[in-house]
Amino acid sequence: MSGIYIHIPFCTQACHYCDFHFSTSMKKKEEMVLAIAKEIQMRKNEFLLLDSARSATQIETIYFGGGTPSVLQISDLKFLIDTVYENYTVAPNPEITLEANPDDLTTLSVLGQSRTIFEAYRSIGINRLSIGIQSFFEDDLKMMNRAHNSAEAKKCLEEATQYFDNISLDLIYGIPGMTNEKWKQNIETALSFGIPHISSYALTVEPKTALNKLIQTGKIAAPKDEVAQEHFAILVEMLEANDFIHYELSNFGKENYFSKNNSAYWLGKKYIGIGPSAHSYDGISRSWNVSNNTLYLKSIQENKLPIETEILSITDRYNEYIMTGLRTIWGVSLDRIETEFGSEYLNYLHKQSQKFLDDDLLEIVTSSDSAFRQNSIEKILKPTAKGKFLTDGIASDLFYLNLE
Incomplete structure (x- = not known):
């Protein structure tokens, strides 16, 4: 199973906390769509399997991220989806996700007929939406400099x-300023719409963002x-x-609503990233495109991959x-550590994880629901409920440094 990620590097305005690659100028949008389509075509052989049949790997997910992909016209999105189908072997019923902001999701007028944008998205094959709500409260949205308001989010x-x-x-x-009660109301509002998937992140302060500057100048309190x-x-x-x-x-x-695209990333499966700043992974190497729209366009026009x-x-x-x-949820398979990395890494992992096991932040469980080896019982290292929030810090203490 493989996927294609397509980065659309445009936003109508810059959110204060965002450090992703994007531009608020739409001047090169049409040129960018053509360049992205050309890159899709230029990289069509990257998923050939190195076996005797040299059969093409099936693409099971197409993901439009950004930036804000919903700033593109329906015709642009259709053009890019069609380009994938023309150059790759696409599995039946692939997951095709579009990241979208509420302010872009308005009624369309097509050939004199009024229809919702959702009907238009469905007509070109998009079957999953990831909508950037962030909060249902006006003060939060204004503080983050979101382009939509609470009423638009709900509508x-x-x-x-x-x-x-x-x-x-x-x-x-x-x-900052969000009480526990207010946070509960946000979750309750989300649940009231019957949404089957929620992605939720802590507000983080990244360098070179407007949020960082606002905090440094005392205009906004730092997150705690x-x-x-x-x-x-x-x-x-x-x-x-x-x-x-x-x-x-x-x-x-x-159940049955996990993101197939994102799950593939976490399970170490292959994917190609298309567009400025997009990353790719083939199992043994990681690559990334230049994070500059002008340089990206110039390189593609010269038939060079940036x-x-x-x-x-x-x-x-x-x-x-x-x-x-x-x-x-699948944790770290100790069997996989030994099989793919060797006993030296396994012994190191046991040693480094012991203090977290003692503090009830990690646990070792047996599981037959493994992403590594199906239909077999494996020992899995995973965070406890107490350790979940601290996962990234725990992982950094388990990293193997200076082995080679």
């Missing part, structure tokens, strides 16, 4: 759920870790009580598996 979900079954929404917690931890605990409790499965640190889905590549050492791959594995 777009009311309409989207009439046309789409597979919808995810984003919520941000740990916002203890508040974020309380909000996280509330989130887990409320969503699990409503039949959501906490399958990744920041992701909750009802890519840098890093060959991953065994230590790199071990550390990456520790990081992604601990974040997921």
Whole structure:
């Protein structure tokens, strides 16, 4: 199973907390769509399997991220989806996700007929929406400099759920001034729409963002870790009580509604990233496109891929598996550690994890639901309920450094 991620590097305005690659100028949007389509075509042979048949790997997920992909016209999205189908072997019923903001999800007028944008999305094959709500409160949205308001957030979900079954929404917690009660109201509002998937992240302060500057100048209070931890605990409790499965640190889905695209990342499966700043992974190397729209366009026009590549050492791959594995419901398979990385890494992992096992932050469980080896009982290292919020810090202590 493989996937294609398509990065659309445009936004109508810059959110204060965002450090993703994007431009608020739409001047090169049409040129960019053509360049992205050309890159899709230029990289069509990357998924050939090295076997005697040299059969093409099937693409099971297409994901439009950004930026804000919903700034594109329906015709642009259709053009890019068609380009994937023309150049790759696409599995039947692939998951095709579009990230969208509420302010873009309005009624379309096509050939004199009025129809919802959701009907238009469905007509070109999009079958999953990821909607950037972030909060249902006006003061939060203004503080984050979101382009939509609370009324638009609710209206777009009311309409989207009439046309789409597979919808995810984003919520941000740990916002300065957000009480536990206010956070509970955000979750309750999200649940009221019957959404089957929720992605939720703590507000983080990244360097070179407007949020960082606002905090440094005292215009906004800094987020507090203890508040974020309380909000996280509330989130887990409320969503699990409503039949959501906490399958990744920041992701909750009802049964059969996990993100196939994101799950593939966490399980170490291959994917190609198309567009400026997009990353790719083939199992042994990681590559990334230049994070500059002008340089990206120039390179594609010259028939050159604007890519840098890093060959991953065994230590790199071990550390990456520790990081992604601990974040997921599938945990870290001790059998996989020994099989793929060797007894030296397994012994090191046992040694480093002991203090977290003693403090009830990690546990070793037996499981037959393994992402590594199906239909067999394996020992799995995973965070306890107490350790979940601390997962990233725990993982960093399990990394193997300076082995090679």
